[in-house]
Amino acid sequence: xAAELESSKCLSGLLSGxxxxxxxxxxxxxxELLRSQLYPEVSLEEFRxxxxxxxxxxxxxxxxxxxxxxLEAFLTAQTKKQGGITSEQAAVISKFWKSHKTKIxxxxxxxxxxxxxxxxxxxxxxxxSQSRHSAQIHTPVAIMExxxxxxxxxxxxxxxxxxxxxxxxxxxxxxx
Amino acid sequence: MVGxxxxxxxxxxxxxxxxxxxxxxxxIDFQWKLGMAVSSDSCRSLKYPYVAVMLKVADHSGQVKNKxxxxxxxxxxxxxxxxxxxxxxxETV
Numbered sequence: 001x002a003a004e005l006e007s008s009k010c011l012s013g014l015l016s017g018x019x020x021x022x023x024x025x026x027x028x029x030x031x032e033l034l035r036s037q038l039y040p041e042v043s044l045e046e047f048r049x050x051x052x053x054x055x056x057x058x059x060x061x062x063x064x065x066x067x068x069x070x071l072e073a074f075l076t077a078q079t080k081k082q083g084g085i086t087s088e089q090a091a092v093i094s095k096f097w098k099s100h101k102t103k104i105x106x107x108x109x110x111x112x113x114x115x116x117x118x119x120x121x122x123x124x125x126x127x128x129s130q131s132r133h134s135a136q137i138h139t140p141v142a143i144m145e146x147x148x149x150x151x152x153x154x155x156x157x158x159x160x161x162x163x164x165x166x167x168x169x170x171x172x173x174x175x176x
Numbered sequence: 177m178v179g180x181x182x183x184x185x186x187x188x189x190x191x192x193x194x195x196x197x198x199x200x201x202x203x204i205d206f207q208w209k210l211g212m213a214v215s216s217d218s219c220r221s222l223k224y225p226y227v228a229v230m231l232k233v234a235d236h237s238g239q240v241k242n243k244x245x246x247x248x249x250x251x252x253x254x255x256x257x258x259x260x261x262x263x264x265x266x267e268t269v
Contacts, residue, residue: 062219063218063219063220063221064220064221065219065221065222065223106248108218108219108222108224109213109222109224109226109248110248111218111219112213112216112218112219112222112224113226113246116228116244116245116246117245117246117247118245118246118247118251118255121254121255121258123258123262125262125265125266125269127269142262142265142266143200144262146243146245148243148245149245152243152245154201154231154233154243155199155200155201156200156201156202156203156231156233157200157201157202157203158203158262
């Protein structure tokens with residue numbers, strides 16, 4: 001294995017790039033980009049399996065939502081494996097997971113709601129208005145736009161006689 | 177001239193976001209459940225609590241349909257806060 005790959009200098013950057021691609025869904029983080037930015041002296045043939053190994057380790061840790069004991073046991077096992085990681089690399093990975101765990105977990109949760117997640121919510125309150133046909137078109141009403149999933153959208157016309165606020169308050173009491 | 181302009185605006189085919197428009201749906205019912213996603217194909221240990229909501233809405237033609245979506249707990253808390261804000265504003269309008 002190339003000496004550059006053994007060193008843990010750029011590993012933190014590599015893990016960030018992997019997280020961007022695997023968990024946060026940022027496009028364009030190719031293996032060539034990571035190689036040229038972080039390990040320019042290493043050939044693509046040597047870099048590829050190294051990247052796959054680190055990706056596998058990061059995915060295993062995230063998938064199992066490892067606590068610090070599990071993490072230590074897991075990484076120690078990786079250092080003892082043939083073709084595994086060095087103890088310096090284990091330390092970098094451990095540090096990375098500790099600081100990024102919450103954000104990665106959040107991304108995994110967002111990914112798991114597929115196309116049914118609430119992506120956006122905006123609203124407007126329309127006041128009383130008039131036209132030359134009628135004295136009052138409508139009384140105050142709230143219009144809410146919900147963006148659901150990647151392409152779904154629904155506009156709601158909320159009348160206050162449906163007592164929605166009570167439903168929501170009831171829901172909140174049960175949850176918190 | 178002004179009369180013609182007003183008529184043109186009222187007959188415009190642009191979707192107007194008002195209570196009688198073809199774009200908004202009337203909310204008829206709101207159902208919810210609190211769930212816990214335990215595991216998935218991409219994440220073995222998910223442990224993700226979520227609020228699933230089912231809205232029953234009627235469109236401009238009166239046709240009733242269901243719309244469902246999910247929220248994380250922080251998203252739900254924000255959802256609740258937004259409704260409280262709307263309620264407060266509607267009182268004053």
